Amino acid sequence: MRLPPLPADEWNDRTREAFKALLPRSARNPEGAGTAMSTLARHPDLAEAYVTFGVHLNFRSTLPARLKELVILRVAVRRKSAYIWTHHLAGAAAVGLSGADIDSLRAGSLPDVHDQTIIEAVDELDELSAVSDRTWSALCGYLTEQQCMDLVFTAGGYMLLAMAYNTFGVQPE
Numbered sequence: 191m192r193l194p195p196l197p198a199d200e201w202n203d204r205t206r207e208a209f210k211a212l213l214p215r216s217a218r219n220p221e222g223a224g225t226a227m228s229t230l231a232r233h234p235d236l237a238e239a240y241v242t243f244g245v246h247l248n249f250r251s252t253l254p255a256r257l258k259e260l261v262i263l264r265v266a267v268r269r270k271s272a273y274i275w276t277h278h279l280a281g282a283a284a285v286g287l288s289g290a291d292i293d294s295l296r297a298g299s300l301p302d303v304h305d306q307t308i309i310e311a312v313d314e315l316d317e318l319s320a321v322s323d324r325t326w327s328a329l330c331g332y333l334t335e336q337q338c339m340d341l342v343f344t345a346g347g348y349m350l351l352a353m354a355y356n357t358f359g360v361q362p363e
Contacts, residue, residue: 191359195220195228208234212241226273226351226360247347253333253340256285257308260295261344263287264312267296269352276362304332308341315345 196205198220206218208231213223220228230237251258259282266275282292294300298309307328314321321329321342329338354360 191229191361193229193232193358193360195223195225196231201231204234205231208238209241211238211245224363226277226355229355229358229360243347247340247344251340251344252336253344254337255281256287257305257333257337257341258344259285259287260300260305260308261312261341262348263292263295264298264309265316265345265348265352267298268313268316269349269356271348271352271355273355273360273362274348274352311341312345315342316349 201219206215209218209223209227213227217223220231223231227237230240247258253261259278262274262278263282265271266278279292287295291300291305295309298313300306300309307325310325311321311329314325326338329341333341
């Protein structure tokens with residue numbers, strides 16, 4: 191790991207405060223926060239800013255939970271993020287994604303037309319930093335304007351996390 195989790199003896203009140211929006215008080219420590227958050231703890235101001243954004247992506251997004259997990263897992267596949275992949279598999283199962291869905295997602299071809307459009311949107315965002323008119327039009331056929339916006343920000347937010355976790359060498363617990 192290039193940036194290992196911040197050791198317990200280096201956590202202070204500012205470090206713990208950075209995670210208040212995401213973690214309960216009992217988890218604002220190296221053991222409770224996990225490897226990703228404990229690595230981000232090395233920069234409390236950055237961690238606090240990103241956690242605030244992450245709370246929206248994970249808990250306040252207008253994107254339906256199943257579609258959100260499709261976005262996140264597709265980002266994990268494309269960005270080769272073992273950490274994100276590992277941490278979102280259980281959530282994907284909890285919102286109804288089957289093993290076959292997961293296999294199809296990895297391959298980039300889902301049988302449901304709406305699911306496939308989500309995959310295409312993530313792939314286009316990753317390749318082009320934009321969604322094509324065709325894909326945007328398809329998304330707008332079944333998602334609200336705010337859901338479309340949340341999709342773009344979810345993909346981008348998780349691409350950023352994947353980039354950071356991969357660069358820092360963050361490993362799944």
